[in-house]
Each structure stands twice: as structure tokens, then as C-alpha cells.
Amino acid sequence: MASGGNTMQSINTWTDLSGFSALRQSAQADSKAALPAVARQFESIFTQMMLKSMRDANYGDPLFQSQAGDAWQGLFDQQLSVSLSSQGHGLGIADMLIRQLGGKDASPKAAADITDPATSDQAGTNALENDWRQRLGSVADAARSIGQSVSRWIPDDAQEFVSALAPFAAQAARKLGVSLRAVLSQAALETQWGKRMPTRDDGSSSNNLFGMKAGGSWDGERVNVPTLEFEDGVGVRRHAQFRAYGSAAESFADYARLLGGNSRYAEALGKGDDVLGFARGLVNGGYATDPTYASKVAAIANSPAMRQALAALKNVVEKPTPSR
Structure with a gap:
């Protein structure tokens, strides 16, 4: 049975349905081992939702807008969200979820930061949470710099x-x-x-x-x-x-x-x-x-x-x- 980490490596495109099927089987067999992969998939979904919200709020340039362009942009964002969450630390959301849900350390850095067994859980969670907030802050700053917002009113229809x-x-x-x-x-x-x-x-x-x-x-x-x-x-x-x-x-x-x-x-x-x-x-x-x-x-x-x-x-x- 493939471990959660190996399963995650197999899902490198958002259309890889076999990879998702293997991930589901791995989670049923050993939920704790599959936690890192599931957490990163959650981060991927969150990233895709954030990208969609920011693009919906972007004023845009009507000269280059079309239905076909919007469709291809959506496909690109789906793949981008998978790539971002599967490489390096991503936004750090997956690492924080793993710590909070009791999984193994998601990164060598997180393990290196923990020195006292008596306070390891809290210290690891705090370190990852601070890192996560900094990453989200950087993304928010970038969004604001190009005039995007995810909080303003946008009618559905x-x-x-x-x-x-x-x-x-x-x-x-x-x-x-x-x-x-x-x-x-x-x-x-x-x-x-x-x-x-x-x-x-x-x-x-x-x-x-x-x-x-x-x-x-x-x-x-x-x-x-x-x-x-x-x-x-x-x-x-x-x-x-x-x-x-x-x-x-x-x-x-x-x-x-x-x-x-x-x-x-x-x-x-x-x-x-x-x-x-x-x-x-x-x-x-x-x-x-x-x-x-x-x-x-x-x-x-x-x-x-x-x-x-x-x-x-x-x-x-x-x-x-x-x-x-």
C-alpha cells in the first residue's frame, strides 16, 4: 500500500483521477499516514477558491476578455493550485492542519524547530500558524497591489x-x-x-x-x-x-x-x-x-x-x- 506521501506525489495534475482514487483507498486503510496528502489536497482546493475570488473581483481589461479566455484561465488556476500546494510549503495551510490533527511533521523545518518534547505540539503549531499567517499576508498584499478584493459585493446573477x-x-x-x-x-x-x-x-x-x-x-x-x-x-x-x-x-x-x-x-x-x-x-x-x-x-x-x-x-x- 502506498504511503500518504507517495500518493501525494502521484497527484500532480488536477485531472489525475486515479491519484485521487489511490488517496481515498490510502485514507481508508491508514488515515494518519494519508493525512499529509489529504491536507495538501485541502490546501489546493482553498487556493483555487482564493484565486477564483480574486479574479472575479479584478477590474480586468475588456479588450482581452472572452468566454474562452475565462474558461482556459479557470483550468490554469485549477492546475496552479495543485502545483502550489504540492511543492515546498505552499501556503502553509497543509502543515498547520497536519500539526493540529495529530499527523507527522510535514516539513524538516517544523521538526527542527521543536526541541522540547513537553511543549513540542504547541510550539510546532504556533510556528506553523505564524508562518501560515505571513504567507497569507503576502498573498493579500499582492492582491491589493493589483486592485483585487475578495470582500466586496459581487452579484451572483x-x-x-x-x-x-x-x-x-x-x-x-x-x-x-x-x-x-x-x-x-x-x-x-x-x-x-x-x-x-x-x-x-x-x-x-x-x-x-x-x-x-x-x-x-x-x-x-x-x-x-x-x-x-x-x-x-x-x-x-x-x-x-x-x-x-x-x-x-x-x-x-x-x-x-x-x-x-x-x-x-x-x-x-x-x-x-x-x-x-x-x-x-x-x-x-x-x-x-x-x-x-x-x-x-x-x-x-x-x-x-x-x-x-x-x-x-x-x-x-x-x-x-x-x-x-
Whole structure:
């Protein structure tokens, strides 16, 4: 029967199903011997979840994004998580689990640090826990440095996006004389349904739901992030400063003030549920440089995702209150 360590060495790719089967058999035969391998597999899963959360929160560059690219990125992250956990100390999570669950020392360094048998368990656990915290701290610092965050709000789907933002969007829509659908569709385009927003240096969200840039007249907080601008119809990568808000409500209020108080966007106001007319008015006023911006907003407004989300919202609003 292969030991836990040998079993772990055989699982060097996330698609190695035979290796996982051998690991299961080893754990059933001798759970303590298989503990190191199981702990490292747990660390691999944790690492993959962390990578996925950070990539989901990354503002990204739309010029290089696609469904195929996201799929290959996911496969790469799965393999990367296995490689990181199986080489060296990884994040140190596996070592700490082994110590806490009573397994053998996972590394020569951990054994060398233990000199007093009477205090070996506590000393080993403390040393590994401190090492683990330092490693996680380094990962967190790296994530923050590229504008990533695993703690900010990211809606699961269009329905959650619409239900969470509808109250603020409705207020903005009334001020601008357009439909709730028009405002939400533009916010969905600018943020990819809430999944892509400019972030602060610490990784927290700017709550900027409309890609509002920070010009010379803006005296509030700013964030500097990559963006895609169109010059003569050609996409060009730039860095630009965007406005940052304390909440989504502030973003919608500022958006309504900007459009309603600037004559450049007069053509977009009062369009009711004419989403395409509203979006064209924005483009003509210089809101966006993308030549297909208006059609993209209209496409989202007419998409099954938006229609279903608005229908679900309407059902909640119109649901009768049970009589007492």
C-alpha cells in the first residue's frame, strides 16, 4: 500500500483521477499516514477558491476578455493550485492542519524547530500558524497591489443585480425622465452586471456603477485604473481617473445630477422607455467613445436576463401582503 506521501506525489495534475482514487483507498486503510496528502489536497482546493475570488473581483481589461479566455484561465488556476500546494510549503495551510490533527511533521523545518518534547505540539503549531499567517499576508498584499478584493459585493446573477440596485435606479430614472430599465441596462453594461467596477488601492470597490470619470471639476475621491477608449473606432488601452463613492446610492445620485444638469445630455432626457434613443443621446453628448455603445445598452435592455430580472422584481413589488 502506498504511503500518504507517495500518493501525494502521484497527484500532480488536477485531472489525475486515479491519484485521487489511490488517496481515498490510502485514507481508508491508514488515515494518519494519508493525512499529509489529504491536507495538501485541502490546501489546493482553498487556493483555487482564493484565486477564483480574486479574479472575479479584478477590474480586468475588456479588450482581452472572452468566454474562452475565462474558461482556459479557470483550468490554469485549477492546475496552479495543485502545483502550489504540492511543492515546498505552499501556503502553509497543509502543515498547520497536519500539526493540529495529530499527523507527522510535514516539513524538516517544523521538526527542527521543536526541541522540547513537553511543549513540542504547541510550539510546532504556533510556528506553523505564524508562518501560515505571513504567507497569507503576502498573498493579500499582492492582491491589493493589483486592485483585487475578495470582500466586496459581487452579484451572483442579473436578478440579484437588479433587485439590489432598483431602488436607487428608480430615483435616478424619475429625475431623468427615462425608464428603470434604461438606467439599469447602462449600469449593467458599464460594470458587467456588477462584476467589474474600478477599485481603490486597498481593493475595495469604488461603487462607480456608470464609469464616471473624475475630471477637473470633481473634488471627491478618485481611483486610477486601466480603461479602454476608442479613437477613430479603434480600441486603445489607457489609464484614467474615475470617481469613487461611499455607496451605490451616491453613484446613482451623482449620475442623475451629471446628466440632468448638463446641456450636453439634453437629447438623452425624457426618453421614457426608448432605451436606444436614451443611449444614443448619451453617445451624442460625449458620454462614451465606443461607437457601438448605444446598441450594447439596448441589447442588454432587451436581453432575457434583464427581462426576467425585472419580471421577478415586479412580482415581489406586486405580491399582496397577507391579511392578519
